[in-house]
Amino acid sequence: MSGFREIVKREAGRRGLSCYRLGKMTGLRIRSIQAYFAGKTDMTGERLAKLCDALDLELRRKQTQRKRR
Numbered sequence: 001m002s003g004f005r006e007i008v009k010r011e012a013g014r015r016g017l018s019c020y021r022l023g024k025m026t027g028l029r030i031r032s033i034q035a036y037f038a039g040k041t042d043m044t045g046e047r048l049a050k051l052c053d054a055l056d057l058e059l060r061r062k063q064t065q066r067k068r069r
Contacts, residue, residue, distance in 0.1 A: 009037050011055045026050040 012022060019037065023030035028047055035041040036051075043051065045059075052059040 005036065005039065008051060008055065008057065011057060012037075015055065017055070022051065022054055025054045 012018075017025075019030050019033040022028070022033050026033075028050060032041070032043070032047070033051070036043050049059050
């Protein structure tokens, strides 16, 4: 299973969006997006939400099932 970073990178590639274009669309620093895609840094929730909005991805908490006792 792919990590979330890989899903974001794959969707950006599928749409043909460069880090420059994503930066212009989201207002995020281009270097921050490049570093995130390269795996050098992580993004905070607010910034990651902006990136996901630009790519039409939904960022939500994973629902887990509680263990029954």
